[in-house]
Amino acid sequence: MSKIYVIHENSEWTVHLTKRLEELDIPYEEWFLDKGILDLSQIPPEGVFYNRMSASSHTRGHRYAPELTSAVLAWIEKHGRKVINGSRAIQLEVSKVAQYLSLNTYGIRTPKTLAAVGISEILEAAGSFEGKPFITKHNRAGKGLGVHLFYTLEGLKEYLEGPTFEDSVDGITLVQEYIQAPEPYITRCEFIGGKFVYAVQVDTSEGFELCPADACRIGDLFCPVGEEVPLKPKFQIIENFDHPILQKYEEFLKNNSIQIAGIEFIRDKDGEIYTYDVNTNTNYNSDAEAAVEKYGMLEIAKFFGEELEKL
Incomplete structure (x- = not known):
């Protein structure tokens, strides 16, 4: 029998959905993809697959859950199954750089943003804002994690060289204009x-x-x-x-x-x-x-x- 397959790594965020599926008597199965094995020679079951993998999975100990999900989605899509939020969705979920570039394609304005890898490069990127306030954020984050507001380069330098600095899980820090x-x-x-x-x-x-x-x-x-x-x-x-x-x-x-x-x-x-x-x-x-x-x-x-x- 066909059913809904919910792909995720955080049951606390999924229980509200499964409760509604049960209320409407819609058959479903959860695929908790924090780790696992994907046999490429097998054929996925019939049904509708819903990807709700999170960019912040690494904060819950599921570092490679998005990568595993990408592989599973490619497998499902190759066999022509119906996928809600497929491979392109996971690409945009784990990269704000990809998000902004795609948004701009459709005439959607995003804040001025520079992507930097390396402490000195983050400082150099921040210098382009010429004394105006700016924020730093992780390219791959979720829940607003890693967001900090700075008014000076000195404040940023102190943060980058201090014990509270946390690099993005993909190594890319975004330096972005602060919208007041x-x-x-x-x-x-x-x-x-x-x-x-x-x-x-x-x-x-x-x-x-x-x-x-x-x-x-x-x-x-x-x-x-x-x-x-x-x-x-x-x-x-x-x-x-x-x-x-x-x-x-x-x-x-x-x-x-x-x-x-x-x-x-x-x-x-x-x-x-x-x-x-x-x-x-x-x-x-x-x-x-x-x-x-x-x-x-x-x-x-x-x-x-x-x-x-x-x-």
């Missing part, structure tokens, strides 16, 4: 089946750990106003969000064979949009979804049911 937003928010647009579902506003005032999954949530923020201390959620779904950028995002996803993704952007003081991250193993925040009764994992499960019917 008028308010501490970024926007994340969610897509299922290649189509826009909703946008969520994310409060960044506590830093760059922006994963919306309940498992890595930092908790709610409090913003005192006079004598009142109202609860201010970190994630809020924006009702009726609409912008021409969505059409460009959908074109980008379609031409990269990506069906499920979250794409993040920030606005500068002039309202210009800069897109800086594409997450192909997107998670959703349960509190934000419950507030507006929109549920990403339920929509994914429905989408998978439709894909199974097509088989």
Whole structure:
């Protein structure tokens, strides 16, 4: 019997999906690809394969999970199976350089970025910003890991030569212009089946750990106003969000064979949009979804049911 095969390396992020698949009585099987053997002479089973491998797998002790997933996806695709977020998706998931270059192809603006390997090269790259603030980030990361803001080259040098410096797992550090937003928010647009579902506003005032999954949530923020201390959620779904950028995002996803993704952007003081991250193993925040009764994992499960019917 055909079923949904969920390829991943983190059960905490997948349990919300499998719960929805069970609710809809959709058959599924999990492929936990932290390690394993791939016999190229074998034929993959019939079904729909969903890749939700994460660029941050190495932070959970699964250093080579994306590489194994790439091999498995190539094997599955060679045999003509239906794959959701296939080989191109994993390529973009593990490389922000690849993401930015592809985004630019579709007229989507990204922050000025230099990729550097080596301490002296990172410093040299930062010098091109001529005294303006900049950030460093890992080329292969996830959850905003490795992101640091600097105002001076001296501050960067101290960090690079100090005990807290952590190199990207692929050795490539990105040095990127800092986009100053008028308010501490970024926007994340969610897509299922290649189509826009909703946008969520994310409060960044506590830093760059922006994963919306309940498992890595930092908790709610409090913003005192006079004598009142109202609860201010970190994630809020924006009702009726609409912008021409969505059409460009959908074109980008379609031409990269990506069906499920979250794409993040920030606005500068002039309202210009800069897109800086594409997450192909997107998670959703349960509190934000419950507030507006929109549920990403339920929509994914429905989408998978439709894909199974097509088989």
